[in-house]
Amino acid sequence: MKYKKRVVITGMGVIAPEAESLSAYDEILRSGRSLIRHVDELEEFGFEAQNGAIADPGIDPENELLRLFEIDLTSDFIKLAVKAAYNAWQDAGLPIPDPDSEEVDYDTGVMIGGVISGIEQLVSKVVPLLEKKRPRRLGSMIVQNTMPSGASAYISSIFALGNQAMSLNSACSTGVDSVNWGYHSVASGWAKRMVVGASDAYNPYSWAGFEGMRVLNRSSNHAPEKASRPMSASAKGFVPGSGAGVLILEDLEVARARGARIYAEILGGFSNCGALRGQGSMTFPNREGVIRALKTTFELCEIKAEEIDYINGHLSGTMADPFEVQNWYDAMQLKKGQKFPYINSTKSILGHSLGAAGALEIVATILQLKNGYVHASLNTEDLHPDIEKRIGREPVPLKRVDFPGMRIAAKANFGFGDVNSAIVLRKYEE
Amino acid sequence: MNKEEIKEKVISILKKYTRREEVWENFNDSSDILNDLKINSARLVDIILDIEDEFDLEVEDEAMDRIRTINDVVDMIAEKKAEKKD
Numbered sequence: 001m002k003y004k005k006r007v008v009i010t011g012m013g014v015i016a017p018e019a020e021s022l023s024a025y026d027e028i029l030r031s032g033r034s035l036i037r038h039v040d041e042l043e044e045f046g047f048e049a050q051n052g053a054i055a056d057p058g059i060d061p062e063n064e065l066l067r068l069f070e071i072d073l074t075s076d077f078i079k080l081a082v083k084a085a086y087n088a089w090q091d092a093g094l095p096i097p098d099p100d101s102e103e104v105d106y107d108t109g110v111m112i113g114g115v116i117s118g119i120e121q122l123v124s125k126v127v128p129l130l131e132k133k134r135p136r137r138l139g140s141m142i143v144q145n146t147m148p149s150g151a152s153a154y155i156s157s158i159f160a161l162g163n164q165a166m167s168l169n170s171a172c173s174t175g176v177d178s179v180n181w182g183y184h185s186v187a188s189g190w191a192k193r194m195v196v197g198a199s200d201a202y203n204p205y206s207w208a209g210f211e212g213m214r215v216l217n218r219s220s221n222h223a224p225e226k227a228s229r230p231m232s233a234s235a236k237g238f239v240p241g242s243g244a245g246v247l248i249l250e251d252l253e254v255a256r257a258r259g260a261r262i263y264a265e266i267l268g269g270f271s272n273c274g275a276l277r278g279q280g281s282m283t284f285p286n287r288e289g290v291i292r293a294l295k296t297t298f299e300l301c302e303i304k305a306e307e308i309d310y311i312n313g314h315l316s317g318t319m320a321d322p323f324e325v326q327n328w329y330d331a332m333q334l335k336k337g338q339k340f341p342y343i344n345s346t347k348s349i350l351g352h353s354l355g356a357a358g359a360l361e362i363v364a365t366i367l368q369l370k371n372g373y374v375h376a377s378l379n380t381e382d383l384h385p386d387i388e389k390r391i392g393r394e395p396v397p398l399k400r401v402d403f404p405g406m407r408i409a410a411k412a413n414f415g416f417g418d419v420n421s422a423i424v425l426r427k428y429e430e
Numbered sequence: 431m432n433k434e435e436i437k438e439k440v441i442s443i444l445k446k447y448t449r450r451e452e453v454w455e456n457f458n459d460s461s462d463i464l465n466d467l468k469i470n471s472a473r474l475v476d477i478i479l480d481i482e483d484e485f486d487l488e489v490e491d492e493a494m495d496r497i498r499t500i501n502d503v504v505d506m507i508a509e510k511k512a513e514k515k516d
Contacts, residue, residue, distance in 0.1 A: 140475045140476050
């Protein structure tokens, strides 16, 4: 990109089902263990698609700092984000500020996105009281727990962060866009350090909309681990998930000066929108927009497509997957003899946690890049014939592939509203 | 219900809204709810809702505005309880 500053990732935190530490998350990715379970409550609510992946928003009672803030928090979206941010902050080796100090770090900002974010609070809290005509009984905490910027507001309060504190929503592109926003903020000098990522919590009220759209897999209630089938010929819709992923981005000079451990470098990122033209609609991408977004990303990052070793796709397990692979193929324009890179879907393990998905998938991408492997893309035994015809079987790992030489990884998400977002990560080189 | 009993209940309500246990190590009847107990001012409306439930009464906004200390809360509740009896 045309910026002078380089931006590196120095800390990561995830709250995923059964994984609240990076090591647990890495182990799940390595072993290719599905986190998708049957959710009895969905059955009780009359969902035909009853599987999901649920991350625990509960705050550790031993965590003295987060406990100070817990009394205000009713939103699971904020709790997940705050927990992931705490883990990322600690992972980056940054000092935990004294909550009684008036000191503010005006060089560090926060951008936590979410799709449903806190709006489920309207259903669980506001609706019942308004039906009784008693809005006064809502008390004082409803707005700050509902507003999408609530997670960023609490994180800035916990860590005394005085740069920008905002939220972003671009449907299923939210995670990649939040990280890209942080990248641009640090690279341009707006901030020296950014806490970025996304969160979305389990809530039957917010998941119900996807049930209504008939976009969830309804045919695998008795085999939850088989339900999320990105790139499979028998893919029948996505499986909703939840969680949060947070990364600490730093100006390379700042990271170096404090001797931080560096996971990877962000080469750049780009987003666009297909404007719902061509094949594009609210729920399906305009091919031209996707290809343009990917090509522009490669150009801005000053990489050649053949340098990409690994793609972490959006790949949610719907009929759109073969089109996505085709779009990557067309955007890359590989020459004869150049191999299509490995490609997998982290959603095959975690389900699709809406806004959080991109952030959790970027963390997964970085762990694979740093630790040298490509995780299994579960349930691809019956790879979709259009995908096999286009790129062959080899790029889609049915089992984990060790890949210590991996250097450059590309990650994209595509979302409702015909939005396309991509980011390129490189193993850190001096 | 005498004032001591009211005070005990008020304190147990206020404890739900204090971030730190330490503020209760040194307090008295004239402790200021916002400054001494370090309760977030937005939380006063939640405290009033709890008081309404606990003591079965209604607190209008003007009464809420007059509250500064633990004593103010106890006096307000005692007054309202007395009015109710009349």
